[in-house]
Amino acid sequence: xxxxxxxxxxxxxxxxxxxxxxxxxxxxxxxxxxxxxxxxxxxxxxxxxxxxxxxxxxxxxxxxxxxxxxxxxxxxxxxxxxxxxxxxxxxxxxxxxxxxxxxxxxxxxxxxxxxxxxxxxxxxxxxxxxxxxxxxxxxxxxxxxxxxxxxxxxxxxxxxxxxxxxxxxxxxxxxxxxxxxxxxxxxxxxxxxxxxxxxxxxxxxxxxxxxxxxxxxxxxxxxxxxxxxxxxxxxxxxxxxxxxxxxxxxxxxxxxxxxxxxxxxxxxxxxxxxxxxxxxxxxxxxxxxxxxxxxxxxxxxxxxxxxxxxxxxxxxxxxxxxxxxxxxxxxxxxxxxxxxxxxxxxxxxxxxxxxxxxxxxxxxxxxx
Numbered sequence: 446x447x448x449x450x451x452x453x454x455x456x457x458x459x460x461x462x463x464x465x466x467x468x469x470x471x472x473x474x475x476x477x478x479x480x481x482x483x484x485x486x487x488x489x490x491x492x493x494x495x496x497x498x499x500x501x502x503x504x505x506x507x508x509x510x511x512x513x514x515x516x517x518x519x520x521x522x523x524x525x526x527x528x529x530x531x532x533x534x535x536x537x538x539x540x541x542x543x544x545x546x547x548x549x550x551x552x553x554x555x556x557x558x559x560x561x562x563x564x565x566x567x568x569x570x571x572x573x574x575x576x577x578x579x580x581x582x583x584x585x586x587x588x589x590x591x592x593x594x595x596x597x598x599x600x601x602x603x604x605x606x607x608x609x610x611x612x613x614x615x616x617x618x619x620x621x622x623x624x625x626x627x628x629x630x631x632x633x634x635x636x637x638x639x640x641x642x643x644x645x646x647x648x649x650x651x652x653x654x655x656x657x658x659x660x661x662x663x664x665x666x667x668x669x670x671x672x673x674x675x676x677x678x679x680x681x682x683x684x685x686x687x688x689x690x691x692x693x694x695x696x697x698x699x700x701x702x703x704x705x706x707x708x709x710x711x712x713x714x715x716x717x718x719x720x721x722x723x724x725x726x727x728x729x730x731x732x733x734x735x736x737x738x739x740x741x742x743x744x745x746x747x748x749x750x751x752x753x754x755x756x757x758x759x760x761x762x763x764x765x766x767x768x769x770x771x772x773x774x775x776x777x778x779x780x781x782x783x784x785x786x787x788x789x790x791x792x793x794x795x796x797x798x799x800x801x802x803x804x805x806x807x808x809x810x811x812x813x
Contacts, residue, residue, distance in 0.1 A: 454472075454474045455474055455475055457474065457476065458476055458556075459476060459554050459555065459556050460474065460476050460477040460480055460534075460553075460554065460555040460556065461473070461474040461476070461477060461552070461553065461554050461555075462474070462477050462552070462553045463541070463550050463551070463552050463553070464509065464550060464551050464553070465549070465550050466513055466548065466549065466550065466551070467492075468492045468493065468506055468509060469490055469491065469492055470488050470489055470490065470491055470492070471489065471490075471550065472489070473485050473488050473489070477555075480527065480557070481496045481527065482527075482528065483495070483496060492506075493505050493506060497525065497526075498526055501523075501525045501526070504523070508521065508536075508538060509538060509551045512538045512539070512540050512548075512551050513540060513548045513551065516540050516542075516548055517540070518537060518538060518539045518540070519537070519538045520535075520536070520537050520538075521535075521536050522534065522535050522536070522558065523536055531559075532557055532559050533557070533558045533559045533561075533562040534555045534556065534557060534558065535555065535556045535558045536553060536554070536555045537553070537554045537555075538551055538552070538553050539551070539552045539553075539554075540552075595638055595641060598634035598635070598637045598638050599634075599638070601630060601631075601634045602630075602631050602634045602635065605627040605628070605630045605631045605634075606627070606631065608623075608627055609624055609627050609628075612624075641672070641673075657699060658697050658698060658699060658784065659697075659698075659699070659700075659808075660695040660696075660697070660808035660810070661695055661696050661697070661698045661699065661700045661703055661808070662695055662700075663693065663695070663696050663703065663732050663739055663741060663805065664689045664690075664691075664693065664732055665700075666698075666700055666703040666704050666706075666707060667687070667689060667707050667730060667732060667741070669700075669704050669707075670703075670704040670705070670706075670707030670708045670711070671685070671687070671707065671711065671730070673704075673708065674708055674711060674712065674715075677712075677715065678711070678715060678728065681715055681718065681719060681726070682724075682726055683715060683718055683726045683727065683728055684725070684726065684727045684728070685728055685730070686727060686728065686729040686730070687729075687730055688729065688730070688731040688732075689730075689731070689732045690731075690732050690733045690734060693732060693733070693734050693739055694734065694739060694807045694808065695739075695807070695808040696739045696784075696805040696806060696807060696808055697784055697785070697805070697806045697807070697808045697809075698784045698786075698805060699784075702780050702783075703780070705776070705780065706741075706777050706780055706781065706803070707730075707743075709774070709776055709777050710730075710743040710774075710777060710801055710803075711728060711730065711743060713774060713801075714728045714743060714744075714745035714747060714799065715728065715745075716747075717745055717747030717748050717749075717799060718745055718746070718747040719747075720747065720748050721746075721747055721748060723746070725746070726745075726746065726747075727745065727746050727796075727797075728743070728744070728745045729742075729743070729744045729745075729797065730742070730743050730744075731743075731744075735804065737806075737807060738786075738804045738805060738806060738807060739804075739805050739806075739807055740802065740803065740804050740805070741802075741803040741805065742791075742800060742801070742802050742803070743800075743801045743803075744794070744796075744797035744799060744800045744801070745797060745798070745799050746796060746797050746798055746799075747798060747799060748798065749793060749798035749799050750790065750799065774788075774801075777803075781803055781805070784805060784806065785806050786803060786804055786805040786806060787803070787804045788801060788802065788803045788804075789801075789802050789804075790802075
């Protein structure tokens with residue numbers, strides 16, 4: 446090693462070391478010595494067990510062996526114990542070769558990134574909290590329409606029950622066909638109430654539940670999602686155009702989370718339309734086969750997106766709304782990406798100013 450190179454290593458704040466192919470230190474810089482609390486003289490000629498605990502020493506020996514055998518660098522982040530303190534290190538190992546291209550040593554560079562990891566953890570925690578807030582906001586959107594959705598079957602149940610009572614009070618006879626018809630209507634509407642309540646429960650639990658990817662009927666997920674917010678659209682004077690291709694293949698995903706995708710996309714469209722004064726407010730939702738994929742398209746004739754917004758709409762916390770959290774589309778992006786899918790903003794059309802296009806993978810049944 447030339448004197449200028451050694452001078453550079455000696456003054457750099459990063460940890461630097463060199464080991465021979467038997468794992469013995471042949472050089473350590475002052476930063477490394479300060480970090481581990483040993484002098485260079487006590488480290489040179491020793492292996493990792495002189496410095497680290499047995500588990501860390503074995504892990505590092507395995508990494509160096511891989512670098513020697515593959516003759517390629519290795520980058521990693523490692524949580525180690527120094528004294529009584531746990532420290533995150535960012536490490537890069539590189540093979541050193543002689544004139545015959547044989548590996549003769551391994552050079553290592555490391556940096557203490559514990560503070561960065563702490564900040565990343567805080568940011569991740571803040572993002573999780575914000576995501577949960579946005580999830581509950583989505584639940585609030587659903588809840589606003591639940592009264593209407595429950596009221597319809599409850600009214601049908603009451604009407605059927607009242608008709609049976611009226612029949613016996615007025616006619617004093619028993620018509621089994623009429624009674625069975627009314628009881629059937631009561632049963633079907635009770636089932637509808639149960640389905641609505643179950644969807645709300647699933648939605649609440651979906652953030653904590655372990656995601657299980659399975660075959661999902663995208664058309665049914667669209668219907669389920671819209672059932673929860675349909676009244677919202679009607680009360681805002683929005684025409685809903687539903688164009689679902691029949692008999693499409695199932696997709697890989699989670700039904701509840703795909704329903705959340707529908708709710709967020711349609712709610713985003715509704716919020717955009719709320720900012721306009723136009724009378725012909727429209728949201729169109731389509732599903733279709735797209736070669737090896739299944740596609741979902743949600744379009745609206747609202748305000749659209751500016752050039753700046755186009756670059757940022759899927760970024761967490763970015764919003765064009767005064768009271769928005771900026772998480773609706775980022776949640777959609779996160780869910781869709783988790784299923785190896787993709788969401789993109791297409792060019793506006795003559796009819797629709799915003800066209801969001803989701804591509805999902807077809808479900809492949811590996812058991813058949």
